[in-house]
Amino acid sequence: MEEQIESVGKAFVDHYYNLFDTNRPSLASLYHPSSMLTFEGQKLQGTDDIMRKLCELPFDQCLHSITTIDYQPSCFAGAILVFVSGNLQLACQEHPLKFSQMFHLIPIQGTFYVQNDIFRLNYG
Amino acid sequence: MEEQIESVGKAFVDHYYNLFDTNRPSLASLYHPSSMLTFEGQKLQGTDDIMRKLCELPFDQCLHSITTIDYQPSCFAGAILVFVSGNLQLACQEHPLKFSQMFHLIPIQGTFYVQNDIFRLNYG
Numbered sequence: 001m002e003e004q005i006e007s008v009g010k011a012f013v014d015h016y017y018n019l020f021d022t023n024r025p026s027l028a029s030l031y032h033p034s035s036m037l038t039f040e041g042q043k044l045q046g047t048d049d050i051m052r053k054l055c056e057l058p059f060d061q062c063l064h065s066i067t068t069i070d071y072q073p074s075c076f077a078g079a080i081l082v083f084v085s086g087n088l089q090l091a092c093q094e095h096p097l098k099f100s101q102m103f104h105l106i107p108i109q110g111t112f113y114v115q116n117d118i119f120r121l122n123y124g
Numbered sequence: 125m126e127e128q129i130e131s132v133g134k135a136f137v138d139h140y141y142n143l144f145d146t147n148r149p150s151l152a153s154l155y156h157p158s159s160m161l162t163f164e165g166q167k168l169q170g171t172d173d174i175m176r177k178l179c180e181l182p183f184d185q186c187l188h189s190i191t192t193i194d195y196q197p198s199c200f201a202g203a204i205l206v207f208v209s210g211n212l213q214l215a216c217q218e219h220p221l222k223f224s225q226m227f228h229l230i231p232i233q234g235t236f237y238v239q240n241d242i243f244r245l246n247y248g
Contacts, residue, residue, distance in 0.1 A: 038195075115199050
């Protein structure tokens with residue numbers, strides 16, 4: 001059970017940040033109409049609003065590198081909580097930004113979607 | 125609904141860190157036998173194990189100051205996700221440590237308990 005959670009969580013994290021860094025619009029496949037994103041305190045709901053925000057961020061090229069990933073089963077059957085910390089390197093900046101992000105992954109038809117997503121930069 | 129979530133979440137965060145800083149053993153009242161804590165990657169489950177870990181941390185006096193709090197409703201009826209960033213000042217250190225922490229709060233009998241708790245220091 002614990003291995004499965006880590007396996008799913010790790011695969012999700014790799015997939016999510018790879019899409020973010022290489023083909024941001026395709027992140028839409030990971031959200032649902034009920035999904036919520038809180039990005040630096042700004043609240044967005046639903047795939048359309050979330051994707052508009054993510055695609056309008058004031059940088060094009062970026063590279064996420066992950067420092068830590070923690071996983072826990074949620075109380076909802078089969079759901080997983082994932083907590084990530086890492087660095088976000090922007091093409092336009094010399095030094096990477098540190099960030100923390102959590103995801104609540106809900107199982108559906110053999111895969112998972114992001115129901116809850118909270119992102120914060122960790123200012124130095 | 126959103127106001128209620130913020131109100132509950134804010135009250136929880138204030139209460140949690142106040143207990144942590146002034147009477148750490150009393151945090152036991154916020155956990156259940158099913159609760160999970162991942163503390164800097166170490167996994168603990170159940171009130172007893174969680175409290176042993178929190179009370180054995182290698183510092184006595186500390187003061188949490190909160191920088192940001194984000195809230196979202198979870199998919200489980202009435203449950204709340206809380207995402208906190210802040211500083212942890214230890215009596216034995218000159219500079220505060222930055223941390224991020226998430227809680228999954230589950231309603232029970234008019235109050236909430238912590239089902240999921242993930243804590244990470246954000247190293248500079």
